[in-house]
Amino acid sequence: MAEKPEDLNLPNAVITRIIKEALPDGVNVSKEARRAISQAASVFVLYATSCANNFAMKAKRKTLNAGDVMSAMEEMEFERFLQPLREALEAYKKGQKGKKEASEQKRKDKEKKNSPGENDKSRDEEEDEHMDDEQEGENEGEEEDVEN
Amino acid sequence: MSAKNMEKVEQATNRKNISLPMSRVRLIMKSSPDVSCINQDALFLTTKATELFVQHLALSSYKNGSGKETNTLSYSDLANAAEESETFQFLTDILPKKILAREYLKSLEEMEKDADNL
Numbered sequence: 131m132a133e134k135p136e137d138l139n140l141p142n143a144v145i146t147r148i149i150k151e152a153l154p155d156g157v158n159v160s161k162e163a164r165r166a167i168s169q170a171a172s173v174f175v176l177y178a179t180s181c182a183n184n185f186a187m188k189a190k191r192k193t194l195n196a197g198d199v200m201s202a203m204e205e206m207e208f209e210r211f212l213q214p215l216r217e218a219l220e221a222y223k224k225g226q227k228g229k230k231e232a233s234e235q236k237r238k239d240k241e242k243k244n245s246p247g248e249n250d251k252s253r254d255e256e257e258d259e260h261m262d263d264e265q266e267g268e269n270e271g272e273e274e275d276v277e278n
Numbered sequence: 279m280s281a282k283n284m285e286k287v288e289q290a291t292n293r294k295n296i297s298l299p300m301s302r303v304r305l306i307m308k309s310s311p312d313v314s315c316i317n318q319d320a321l322f323l324t325t326k327a328t329e330l331f332v333q334h335l336a337l338s339s340y341k342n343g344s345g346k347e348t349n350t351l352s353y354s355d356l357a358n359a360a361e362e363s364e365t366f367q368f369l370t371d372i373l374p375k376k377i378l379a380r381e382y383l384k385s386l387e388e389m390e391k392d393a394d395n396l
Binding site: 138140141144145147148149151152153156157158159160162163166167169170171172173174175176177178179180182183187192193194195196198199200203206207208210211214215218219221222223226 | 295296297298299302303305306307309310312313314315316317318319320322323324326327328329330331332333334335336337339340349350351352353355356357364365368369372373
């Protein structure tokens with residue numbers, strides 16, 4: 131499977147939005163600057179990953195965890211990120227918990243619905259795909275819920 | 279129809295607080311050698327950190343740069359930030375300063391003179 135070069139870049143539209151929100155109103159950003167920041171962001175991910183991985187390896191773990199990333203930020207001298215990261219992680223974990231409960235509830239509801247027509251089934255399949263996309267990442271670190 | 283819309287609304291109110299796609303960040307992380315598994319929280323933190331980094335780089339470069347007069351953030355502002363700030367040193371390779379060809383040739387000549395003097 132050939133990887134397109136864009137795959138290791140972050141989406142331009144999102145990067146542009148983040149830049150604009152960070153700068154004072156009305157400031158322009160040259161196209162070159164935008165591209166450069168996007169590349170810098172990819173390099174940042176690589177650097178952070180490699181740094182975090184060192185911490186994981188030191189602890190003889192094969193899985194990179196949240197603590198490793200936080201240690202990497204300190205190592206890279208981005209202590210200013212630590213507090214906002216902690217807060218964001220809290221909110222994220224709460225959201226994940228709610229989502230999990232919500233999707234479990236949906237599955238229970240679907241099981242009840244499954245008796246009538248084929249139309250409902252195809253729509254349900256679409257929903258399933260969508261949910262799998264969301265949960266794809268989740269399954270990495272956590273155990274999969276087995277459906278009965 | 280309503281079920282899918284509801285899911286979208288749920289996603290918005292989930293307040294993940296990030297805009298960058300975690301799937302893309304994961305791709306980049308996986309391209310790093312020796313990395314086997316990435317825990318979901320670690321992925322989230324890296325994504326969020328990258329956003330914070332983009333903000334920090336843009337704002338710092340702008341503040342230190344000459345862009346304040348022109349009201350524009352330009353490439354050279356970024357290159358200067360990479361060279362002058364310790365935290366952005368790791369970017370010097372991908373954000374090289376641009377110099378005029380004239381200046382480059384002059385510095386080449388000077389290097390050759392030094393070599394001769396040795």
